[in-house]
Every structure is written in C-alpha cells, then in structure tokens.
Amino acid sequence: MPDPVLSDYWQYNFPPFFTIQPNLETRKAQLEAWSSLILNHCKNNRIFKIDLKKALTEPPFQNASISRGLTLDGLITIFENMKEKGVADWSDKNKSSVFIYWNTPEAWANLIYHWVYNVGYINNVCTLYEIVSGDETVKEPFHGLDYEVLKKSLQVLEKQGKATIISLDDNGGVKFLG
Missing domain, CATH: 1.10.10.570 ("Winged helix" DNA-binding domain. Chain C. Domain 1)
Known part of the structure; x- marks a missing residue:
C-alpha cells in the first residue's frame, strides 16, 4: 500500500x-x-x-x-x-x-511527564516497558516509542529534576519526581 x-x-x-x-x-x-x-x-x-x-x-x-x-x-x-x-x-x-525526531526528546519528555502527573505516578517507579508498551499507555502518543528515544527523553526529565533513571535488570526503570 x-x-x-x-x-x-x-x-x-x-x-x-x-x-x-x-x-x-x-x-x-x-x-x-x-x-x-x-x-x-x-x-x-x-x-x-x-x-x-x-x-x-x-x-x-x-x-x-x-x-x-x-x-x-x-x-x-x-x-x-x-x-x-x-x-x-x-x-x-x-x-x-x-x-x-518528528517529536524531539524534549517534546516526548513533556508528553510522558504530563501522563505521569495525570495518572498519579509522581514518586513512583515505572519500568521502561510499562511506559512504552504497558496497557495504561495504549492511547498515549508515546506508546510504542523506540527505547533509545525513550531513554533520551527520560534523560531530559532527569536534567530537569523530574525523574531519576534507575537500572532494574535488563529493562530499566525511572522514578518520577514532583
């Protein structure tokens, strides 16, 4: 097609x-x-x-x-x-x-943080898998986001003091901060 x-x-x-x-x-x-x-x-x-x-x-x-x-x-x-x-x-x-970057890492970071704030995940840990492949993000624009682009976006949030990237086995995770 x-x-x-x-x-x-x-x-x-x-x-x-x-x-x-x-x-x-x-x-x-x-x-x-x-x-x-x-x-x-x-x-x-x-x-x-x-x-x-x-x-x-x-x-x-x-x-x-x-x-x-x-x-x-x-x-x-x-x-x-x-x-x-x-x-x-x-x-x-x-x-x-x-x-x-049809959305820049900064734009993805804003979308992700907006979702985190709206669903009440501030001060909680999410795996990278949950963010891009989880059932709760199916309708979010970042669902299916490439892992490397996700990591760049989370680094933006980390620099802004809104997240701490942590290592959880092979998957990795992030704690979102208020």
Missing part, C-alpha cells in the same frame, strides 16, 4: 529531487522538502530510527515509479541538514543509522 504522505509532495515524482542540487538556493529548498517529507513519513508510519543501507532500497528514498533513488551521500547530506535543525541525530559514529 502506497504511503499517502508521499502523494502530498509533488517533488517525489520529479527525478531531480533524488539528486542533491549544486545550486545553493535550490539545494536549500530541496533539503527543506526532504526534511518535511521524511518527518511526515516517519510520523505517519511511527518510524523512530532509519538504517541507511536499508533506506536506500525503499520509499521514500527510492521511487520505483520513476526509477530514481537517493545515493548514500545524498542521504547523509539530508540527515546532516536535519541534524543541524535538531530533528535528527546519528545513532553511531559510522552514520549507519539515524534517529528521526
């Missing part, structure tokens, strides 16, 4: 969109369009992390209908630009995968 987000971008069916443009003004507009497309695609499909090698072979980075796709260098250029804007971050030094 085609991604409905892709049909919102006329550029997606324009072959030059898949080649990083040399003209700086054109490139700036192209990178903005790619950033918007990627963020919307990831939000729509609840994608938190992208493996670059895998991405080269699938939409939105590959458009089979026009036989075009980004190169690895093109992907890196786009993600570097997104990183500069704070909406992406490399997951490793080799730049083999990237976190996509």
Whole structure:
C-alpha cells in the first residue's frame, strides 16, 4: 500500500529531487522538502530510527515509479541538514543509522511527564516497558516509542529534576519526581 504522505509532495515524482542540487538556493529548498517529507513519513508510519543501507532500497528514498533513488551521500547530506535543525541525530559514529525526531526528546519528555502527573505516578517507579508498551499507555502518543528515544527523553526529565533513571535488570526503570 502506497504511503499517502508521499502523494502530498509533488517533488517525489520529479527525478531531480533524488539528486542533491549544486545550486545553493535550490539545494536549500530541496533539503527543506526532504526534511518535511521524511518527518511526515516517519510520523505517519511511527518510524523512530532509519538504517541507511536499508533506506536506500525503499520509499521514500527510492521511487520505483520513476526509477530514481537517493545515493548514500545524498542521504547523509539530508540527515546532516536535519541534524543541524535538531530533528535528527546519528545513532553511531559510522552514520549507519539515524534517529528521526518528528517529536524531539524534549517534546516526548513533556508528553510522558504530563501522563505521569495525570495518572498519579509522581514518586513512583515505572519500568521502561510499562511506559512504552504497558496497557495504561495504549492511547498515549508515546506508546510504542523506540527505547533509545525513550531513554533520551527520560534523560531530559532527569536534567530537569523530574525523574531519576534507575537500572532494574535488563529493562530499566525511572522514578518520577514532583
């Protein structure tokens, strides 16, 4: 089934969109369009992390209908630009995968803390599993959140003095503070 987000971008069916443009003004507009497309695609499909090698072979980075796709260098250029804007971050030094922040860790932290406050979990301990996979969070926007993004979000709360991250076996946990 085609991604409905892709049909919102006329550029997606324009072959030059898949080649990083040399003209700086054109490139700036192209990178903005790619950033918007990627963020919307990831939000729509609840994608938190992208493996670059895998991405080269699938939409939105590959458009089979026009036989075009980004190169690895093109992907890196786009993600570097997104990183500069704070909406992406490399997951490793080799730049083999990237976190996509259609919600920043700070935004996830606010959503999580709002939920904690509303359900009365202040001064209680929750496992990471309970936060992203528990029955109580099924209707919350952070349900299903990638564990690494969750940890970054909890680190934000820890820096704000609203949480203490603790280690509980392999799962890990957090105590929320008032």
